[in-house]
Amino acid sequence: MLEINIKKQLDELSVDLSNVGNLNDMSLIWRKYFGAKGLIKLSLKEIQGLSPEEKIKKAPIIQNIYQEALSLFKEKEDFFNEEKLINELKSQSEGLDFNLLKIGHLHPISKTIKEMNGHFTNMGFSIMDGPELETDEFCFQRLNVPLDHPARDMQDTLYVKEPNFLLRTQTSSIEARVLASYQPPFKVVSPGRVYRNEAVNKSNHFIFHHYQGLVVLNKVNLQDLFGTLNYLFKMMYGDDVVMRFRSKYYPEVEPGIGADMLCFKCLGEGCAVCKGVGWIEMGGAGIIHPNVMQEAGLDKNKWMGFAFGLGLDRWVMAKYKISDIRTLLGGNLGYKYYQNESII
Amino acid sequence: MKVLFSQIKELVPELKADPKEIAEVLTYIGFMRDSISEVNYKGAKDHLISLEIRQNRPDCLAVIGIAREIAAYYKLKTIIPDLNKINYTERKINVDIEAKNEVRRVLAVEIINIKNQESPAWLKEFLSFYEINQVNLLVDLSNYVMILTGYPSHLLDGDLITGKIIWSINSQYNKISTLLGTEIELNQEGELLIQDESNVLALAGIVGAKKAEISRKTKNIFLELAVYDRAVVRRNSRSLNIVTDASNYLEKDLDPQGVDYAMSLLINLILEYCGGNINSSLFDFYLNKKILKPISMRLEAPSIFTGIEIPSNEVRDILKNLNFQVEEKNKEMILVTPPSYRTDISVEEDLVEEVARIYDYRKIPTNILPKLEVVANITPKNIILADELREFTTSLSFDEVLSLPLTGINKNKNAKYLDWNIVSTQNSVNENFPELRISMSIGLFSQYKEYIKKNLSLIEIFEIGKIFGEKEGKYVEQEMIGLLYSSLEDKINIFKARIEKILRYSGFNQIEFIKSDKAPRDANPNSCWWIHANGHNLGILYKYRPQEEKINVYFSEFNITQMTLLLPEIENNPVVEINNKLVSLDRNIELKKEDSIHDYLRVIKDKIKSEYTWSVNVIDVYEMVDIIRYTIRVVYMNLSDQEAKKIHSIVFDA
Numbered sequence: 001m002l003e004i005n006i007k008k009q010l011d012e013l014s015v016d017l018s019n020v021g022n023l024n025d026m027s028l029i030w031r032k033y034f035g036a037k038g039l040i041k042l043s044l045k046e047i048q049g050l051s052p053e054e055k056i057k058k059a060p061i062i063q064n065i066y067q068e069a070l071s072l073f074k075e076k077e078d079f080f081n082e083e084k085l086i087n088e089l090k091s092q093s094e095g096l097d098f099n100l101l102k103i104g105h106l107h108p109i110s111k112t113i114k115e116m117n118g119h120f121t122n123m124g125f126s127i128m129d130g131p132e133l134e135t136d137e138f139c140f141q142r143l144n145v146p147l148d149h150p151a152r153d154m155q156d157t158l159y160v161k162e163p164n165f166l167l168r169t170q171t172s173s174i175e176a177r178v179l180a181s182y183q184p185p186f187k188v189v190s191p192g193r194v195y196r197n198e199a200v201n202k203s204n205h206f207i208f209h210h211y212q213g214l215v216v217l218n219k220v221n222l223q224d225l226f227g228t229l230n231y232l233f234k235m236m237y238g239d240d241v242v243m244r245f246r247s248k249y250y251p252e253v254e255p256g257i258g259a260d261m262l263c264f265k266c267l268g269e270g271c272a273v274c275k276g277v278g279w280i281e282m283g284g285a286g287i288i289h290p291n292v293m294q295e296a297g298l299d300k301n302k303w304m305g306f307a308f309g310l311g312l313d314r315w316v317m318a319k320y321k322i323s324d325i326r327t328l329l330g331g332n333l334g335y336k337y338y339q340n341e342s343i344i
Numbered sequence: 345m346k347v348l349f350s351q352i353k354e355l356v357p358e359l360k361a362d363p364k365e366i367a368e369v370l371t372y373i374g375f376m377r378d379s380i381s382e383v384n385y386k387g388a389k390d391h392l393i394s395l396e397i398r399q400n401r402p403d404c405l406a407v408i409g410i411a412r413e414i415a416a417y418y419k420l421k422t423i424i425p426d427l428n429k430i431n432y433t434e435r436k437i438n439v440d441i442e443a444k445n446e447v448r449r450v451l452a453v454e455i456i457n458i459k460n461q462e463s464p465a466w467l468k469e470f471l472s473f474y475e476i477n478q479v480n481l482l483v484d485l486s487n488y489v490m491i492l493t494g495y496p497s498h499l500l501d502g503d504l505i506t507g508k509i510i511w512s513i514n515s516q517y518n519k520i521s522t523l524l525g526t527e528i529e530l531n532q533e534g535e536l537l538i539q540d541e542s543n544v545l546a547l548a549g550i551v552g553a554k555k556a557e558i559s560r561k562t563k564n565i566f567l568e569l570a571v572y573d574r575a576v577v578r579r580n581s582r583s584l585n586i587v588t589d590a591s592n593y594l595e596k597d598l599d600p601q602g603v604d605y606a607m608s609l610l611i612n613l614i615l616e617y618c619g620g621n622i623n624s625s626l627f628d629f630y631l632n633k634k635i636l637k638p639i640s641m642r643l644e645a646p647s648i649f650t651g652i653e654i655p656s657n658e659v660r661d662i663l664k665n666l667n668f669q670v671e672e673k674n675k676e677m678i679l680v681t682p683p684s685y686r687t688d689i690s691v692e693e694d695l696v697e698e699v700a701r702i703y704d705y706r707k708i709p710t711n712i713l714p715k716l717e718v719v720a721n722i723t724p725k726n727i728i729l730a731d732e733l734r735e736f737t738t739s740l741s742f743d744e745v746l747s748l749p750l751t752g753i754n755k756n757k758n759a760k761y762l763d764w765n766i767v768s769t770q771n772s773v774n775e776n777f778p779e780l781r782i783s784m785s786i787g788l789f790s791q792y793k794e795y796i797k798k799n800l801s802l803i804e805i806f807e808i809g810k811i812f813g814e815k816e817g818k819y820v821e822q823e824m825i826g827l828l829y830s831s832l833e834d835k836i837n838i839f840k841a842r843i844e845k846i847l848r849y850s851g852f853n854q855i856e857f858i859k860s861d862k863a864p865r866d867a868n869p870n871s872c873w874w875i876h877a878n879g880h881n882l883g884i885l886y887k888y889r890p891q892e893e894k895i896n897v898y899f900s901e902f903n904i905t906q907m908t909l910l911l912p913e914i915e916n917n918p919v920v921e922i923n924n925k926l927v928s929l930d931r932n933i934e935l936k937k938e939d940s941i942h943d944y945l946r947v948i949k950d951k952i953k954s955e956y957t958w959s960v961n962v963i964d965v966y967e968m969v970d971i972i973r974y975t976i977r978v979v980y981m982n983l984s985d986q987e988a989k990k991i992h993s994i995v996f997d998a
Contacts, residue, residue, distance in 0.1 A: 104738030104804070107746050114731070124716070126723040132749070132810050133767070133780070133821050147575075159770045160780075165819065167769065167780075185719045193749070193809075197773055206773045207748055217717055222700065223651030224714035231713050243710065247374035247701035249398035255649065255697035257705070258376065276379060287649055290693055329746055 002050070003058060006043040006065050009033065013040070013069050023080040026073075033069065040069050109209055109328060112236075112316045113191040116211060119235045123228070125187045125213070130174035132193055136164050142176040143252040144291040156197040158206070167195035171212035172252055175307055179296035184216040184303050191312060202324045209312035216288070216298070216305035222255065225285055225306040229259055233282075236319065237261070244279065253286025253307060264318060273323075280318065283310035345375075346473055347410050348383075349391040351492075355411035358420045363391035369417050373701045374398050375410070383473065386466050392473055400688040402596035406494030409685070416665040417702055427608045428615075430622060437566075437624040442512040444631060446536045446576045447548075449600035450511065451607045452568040452627040454502060458482070458620035460562045476589075482558050482565065485613045487589075495569055495598065495606035496590040498538070500545060500556040502564035507541035509566065517544045521554040528584055535580050536572060549577040549594040550586060564623070567614075569607045571600040597687040600634060638671065638679040641692050646699040652708055654699060662702045663695065726823055726908040729850065730808050732961070733825050733904065736849050739964070740842050742806040742827060747787020749810060750777035758865040759783035761884060764813025764820055780812035784826025784901045785866060789888070792828055796893055803830040803897075808904065824883070826901040832894075836871065836887060839898045841967075843875065843885060847902070848972070849965055851911050852877035853940045857885060867899075875902055880910055926958055927980045927988040931996045934971045941974055948976070951995045956980050956988075 013033050020026060033040045044066055047059050106114065117127055130138075136147075145152060147163070158167045174190040190212040198204050213228070226245055233241050241261060248258030261282050263274035270276040285308035293300045313325055322328065349363040361369070367377040370393070378394040395410070403409040408424065415422040437454055441447050463471075463484040471478055476487050482499055490496045500509075514535040520528050528547070538546040546552040549572045558565065571594065578595035581587055607626075614620065642648075643656040660678065663670050669681040682689040689695065738744060756766050756779050764782060772778040781787065784807055795803050806827040813820045825846075829839040840857065847855050856876040863872035867886035875883045883902025891897055935944060941962060949960050957980065964975035978995075980988040 104740065104742045105744065106734065106738055107744040109746055110734060110744055124718050124721075126721045127727050128722070129724065129727055131821050133812055133819050158773065160767055160819070162770055182722060185717060186722060187716060187719055188722065195750075197771060200773075206777075207750065215716060217719075219648075220714075220716070221649055221651035222705070223708050223712065224716060226708055226710040227712045227714040228716075230710040244372075245705045245708070245710065246372045246376065247697070247705065248376070249374070249400050251400075254691075254693040255700050277377070287693070290691055329748055 002043060002046050003061055003065075006040065006062055009039045009043060010065055010069050010072075014072060017072055017076045020076065023077070023084060026077050026080060029073065034073065040066060107328075108316050108320050108322070109312065112312065112319060113211070115236065116232065116315075117189065117191070119232055120187075120189045120213070123187070123231075125189050128174055128178055128188045128190045129192060130168075130171075130177045130190065132168055132195070133160060134166055134168040134173045136166060138176040138180075139166060139168050139170070139173045142180070142292065142295045143172050144289050144295075145251045149251065158195050158197050168192075169196050170194055170309060171210035172307070172309060174212055175214045175252070176292075176296075178214055179216070179292065179298065184298065184305075185218065187215045187217075189213045200326065202326070205313075205325050205329065207329060208325070209316075211283075211310040211312045211315070213285075213308040213310075214288075214305065215307075216303050218303065220287075220304050220306050222257070222287065222306075225257070225287070225308065228306075229283075229285065229308060233261060236315065237264075245285075248284055248286075250284045250286060250309075252289050252292050253284075254289045256286035257284065259283050259285055259308070259310075261318070280314065281311070282314060283308055285309070345397045345405055345410070346392055346394045347407050348385055348470075348473065349393065350385060350388070351407050352411050352414055355408065355422050355424065356415045356418075356420050357423060359414065359418065361418065363393060366414060367393050367395075370395055370410070370413065372705060373413060373417055374401070375404060375413070385469060385473075400597070402494060402593065402598050402687070403602070403685040404494075405593060405596070407492050409494060412667065416662070416667075419661070419665055424605075427605075427612045430608060430611050430626075432622055432625045435624045437627045438508045439627050439629075440508055440510045441629045442510055443536055446513065446573050447511050447629060448571045448573060448632070449603055450568060450570040450627065450629040451603050452509075452566065453607075453611065453622060454564065454566055454624040455611070455614060455620045456502070456564040456623040458563055458565060458614065458618045460558065460560050460618055462560075464617070480558065480560050481618055482562065482614065485617060486610060489606055489610045489613065490589065490593070493602065493606040493609060494593060495571075495603055496593050497567060497569045497606065497610055498546060498552055498590075499558050500552070500566040500568075501558055501562045502566050503562075504556040505540045505545070505566060506543065509545070510539050510541075511548060511570075512537055512539060514544075520544050520547055520551075522547075522586075523552045523554060523557055524588075525554075526586075528586060531583065533583065534576070535584070536576050538568075547580065547584070547586075548572060550581055550584075550591045551588050565614075567607075567610065569603045569610070570594075571598045571603060574598070599685040599687055600630060601684040634684055636681050636684060638669075638681045639689070639692060639695060640673060641678050641680050641695045643676055643678060645692055645696050646703070649693075649696045650700050650703075650708055654703055658703065659699050662699050666698055666702065668695075668698075724908075725911070726904055729908050729911065730823060730825075730904050733846065733850065734808055737806050737825070737827070737846060740804075740845065742804045742842075745788065745791045745805050745807050746809070747791060747807060748777065749781050749787075749812070751779055751781045751786050752776050753779060755786045756782050759785040759789075761860075761862055761864040761867075762811075762813060764815045767812045767814050767819065782811055782813055783864065784809060784811060784824050785828075785864070785899050788826050788828040788899065789866070789897075792830060792897060796895070802832075803828065822906070823904040824901050825904055826899065828897065828899050830895050830897040832896070834896055836896070836898055839900070840885065843900050843902075845965055845967070847875070847877050847882075848941070849962060850907060851942045852907075853938070853942075854878050860884065860886070875900065877902075877907075878910060880906065882906055927983060927985055928977055929980070929988060929992045930963070930975055930977050931992065932973055932975050933996070934973045936971055937967075941972075944974075945976070948978070948995060951998070952978070952980075952991060956983055956991065 016029055157169050171190050171192040178188055194210050195207055198206050233243050244260050246258045248256050250256045259282050260279040262268050263278055263280050265271050265273040268278035270278045274280050288305040288307055290300045353359055367380045371377045376396040380393050383390050383392045397404050412422050439452055460480050460482050463481045467484050468478045478484055486497045514532050514537045517530050536548040537544050538548050543555045544553055545556050574595045577591055581591040643659055646654045646659055660670050663680055667683045671679040673679045680695055760782050766782055767780045768778050792803055808825045810821050811824050844855050857873040860872040860874050863869040866888055868889050871887035873885050874881050885900040888897040945960055959979045961977050962974050963977045966973040
């Protein structure tokens with residue numbers, strides 16, 4: 001009789017569980033079947049009233065039915081717990097912002113300077129700087145360009161207080177300062193801003209940038225100079241770059257050299273970029289003039305040096321394929337972060 | 345300078361090279377080809393080569409000069425045409441040179457009974473290549489000789505001259521009416537004039553006066569060829585703002601001896617094409633005759649300078665082909681005397697260049713990486729700090745811009761907060777840029793305005809550059825970093841935190857923002873603070889006055905030059921040649937906010953032997969509530985990867 005009752009209760013439990021809708025109602029079911037006065041709990045207690053023979057025979061059967069009832073309950077309860085957890089996770093979840101993160105960029109000129117400085121520091125060069133508001137002495141006279149020298153016409157000077165104070169027209173002024181202040185041997189490069197009284201257009205500006213190099217050792221020669229510049233060109237523009245070195249006049253060097261790169265656009269045929277010449281002038285160089293060494297108090301029999309000056313803006317424009325120099329100073333490079341990543 | 349190929353061929357008859365090759369050779373030896381074009385001259389096909397002439401080679405502003413260069417390169421002879429002997433008369437010409445210091449040489453002569461007329465077709469055609477207007481036969485012949493020889497000449501109508509012709513320094517004339525149809529005010533400050541007893545006849549070396557202009561009616565002429573002190577010509581040309589073909593030639597270091605040939609050629613051509621008779625002796629003023637001095641040269645010098653072996657015989661031959669006289673001094677030395685027209689040659693290095701360029705720079709290898717000796721690194725601290733700041737600021741999402749250090753008067757006035765006077769340029773590029781900036785704010789704010797046009801609301805930009813001023817009678821130039829931040833919301837504290845981060849990264853651990861007693865006009869005076877670091881005022885932070893766009897815009901700048909002086913910890917990286925391997929290893933560490941990162945770095949540096957350390961840097965900073973997490977990068981040198989890792993572990997884990 002007891003077995004039949006408890007099986008019946010199991011069936012009832014099964015029906016009740018199938019009708020339960022949430023975790024709160026489960027506690028009612030627990031109380032109805034498994035609480036102190038629960039139907040199944042009371043049936044279990046009835047085992048105590050059976051004779052010893054019946055106990056041995058029926059107790060295991062009743063225990064099994066009880067365990068089955070517990071499992072049914074537990075299964076349903078787990079189901080509701082799982083559902084609760086899922087809801088909780090949903091309510092606490094956070095989404096990712098998939099907008100592109102803004103990152104800062106160096107200006108193309110700084111980026112190029114950084115790259116060039118890297119190549120030169122790898123060759124053991126130091127980096128130097130000097131005043132932009134210069135004196136005539138360091139911008140011209142110490143560089144073998146006395147007053148009224150026609151070479152001054154190559155650079156239209158902006159004066160702060162004529163004739164002595166001016167805005168440097170070339171980073172060779174840093175060369176003059178290094179020669180005056182440091183005892184050789186040294187190897188230095190000096191990127192910097194220069195000023196000239198020129199009209200502004202697509203390829204000229206009154207403010208632009210030079211990259212100066214100066215080496216003073218016991219012994220240097222043109223082959224060292226060509227090798228150094230060739231290394232730089234190849235590192236900056238790749239192994240396919242074609243260079244030429246030709247004789248050119250600069251008052252601060254003797255012999256003087258012009259360094260050109262085969263036009264990247266027309267490969268020597270002549271086009272608008274190279275103004276029909278086929279080559280792009282990238283800078284000037286040479287062995288330091290004995291007058292410059294003498295001005296610095298250096299014995300030309302003991303020390304020899306080479307110097308070079310590169311038009312940095314041209315290097316940047318060639319590297320980043322920028323066709324208007326005005327873009328480089330105060331232009332609209334920055335807002336093109338994502339559209340034109342290669343520019344920055 | 346332009347030169348016709350046929351003229352080079354005429355002067356160097358044995359020349360075999362074609363025009364293209366000639367243009368290339370000229371480029372390598374110092375006269376870069378600008379262009380080469382096919383033309384017709386005297387009814388035949390010809391080539392016009394346009395060249396860039398070196399500033400120190402006035403002898404090559406002449407067809408003859410270019411021909412001499414070509415002949416030297418190809419080891420050929422230049423044949424300068426012989427001229428008819430000129431029969432001068434005994435009659436003395438009435439000339440006086442008062443300005444003896446300014447005039448180096450004058451040749452003058454009178455020719456009478458000339459028939460001036462229109463130039464022949466070939467001469468008109470020739471001058472058109474040089475974009476010189478055809479005037480009349482006499483003037484055109486004068487221009488022709490200038491192009492051939494490099495010497496401008498001056499012809500005056502003899503019937504329009506009153507009395508004596510004098511070269512003098514101006515003390516009486518206020519203006520001159522020129523041949524160009526212009527009137528020039530004279531300032532009587534050292535102008536060199538040619539005048540007669542009543543009128544000014546020319547601004548010597550620059551332009552002739554209308555007074556004695558050559559016309560088609562001219563019958564009798566006074567012809568002069570002169571060389572002046574080039575500085576006088578240049579100064580007068582610049583101060584009176586008049587540049588002519590003549591001044592372009594005569595402000596260079598022309599050889600006074602070269603006028604002889606130019607004078608003979610011009611007289612020969614005038615007599616041939618215009619007829620007439622010589623009516624005077626040749627007036628020749630040449631007070632300080634040029635003495636040609638030999639220069640000692642080591643035969644090995646060209647090899648030492650170029651780095652390649654140039655045989656001694658080759659050295660001698662090249663110099664001789666350039667018309668230099670070469671004498672043997674001893675086994676190692678020669679004495680070299682340049683021709684008088686080579687006014688650019690004065691020292692051994694000049695001779696070396698002559699040998700090297702004609703020997704050909706193309707023979708010097710370019711693909712050998714030089715083995716220059718290792719020297720000390722002398723990079724100043726401000727450069728290292730500026731580079732680090734540039735990198736770190738971009739990592740904080742700021743974009744770098746570069747703006748113009750020249751600016752307008754009002755912009756400077758509104759950005760000024762320093763007690764410096766503003767510096768102006770005397771010859772400003774234009775009315776928009778007369779002054780040097782006194783704050784980085786000006787360029788950054790202009791850039792902000794550019795970006796706003798592109799509808800950007802969040803703008804984070806910075807610039808590292810110089811500001812300028814004058815203090816206590818001295819010019820001041822300081823390197824600054826300026827930052828500009830804009831936002832639709834009020835975010836001054838986010839901006840302030842970035843500034844603080846940058847200063848902490850640089851090595852300052854006591855940073856204060858103190859309400860400013862002096863704000864620039866651009867700033868909101870209620871939102872303006874001085875930035876103090878380790879007890880020193882380094883710069884400023886402020887909010888701009890309200891903007892039309894209703895966007896909050898903030899600016900800060902601080903002084904890198906001053907920071908450098910306050911941060912002795914910045915050290916130069918030692919020199920490492922490219923064959924040295926570098927190993928970079930990072931490590932995160934956490935310090936309390938009040939702890940100094942530099943003290944920590946010093947301990948780290950002390951633990952690693954200096955011969956293994958290339959650099960120790962903080963590459964990232966992350967602030968939490970009470971602590972700051974730093975990422976430190978150590979770059980090791982002279983170690984293998986394994987050795988570096990081992991040391992890295994010992995140093996940081998100990």
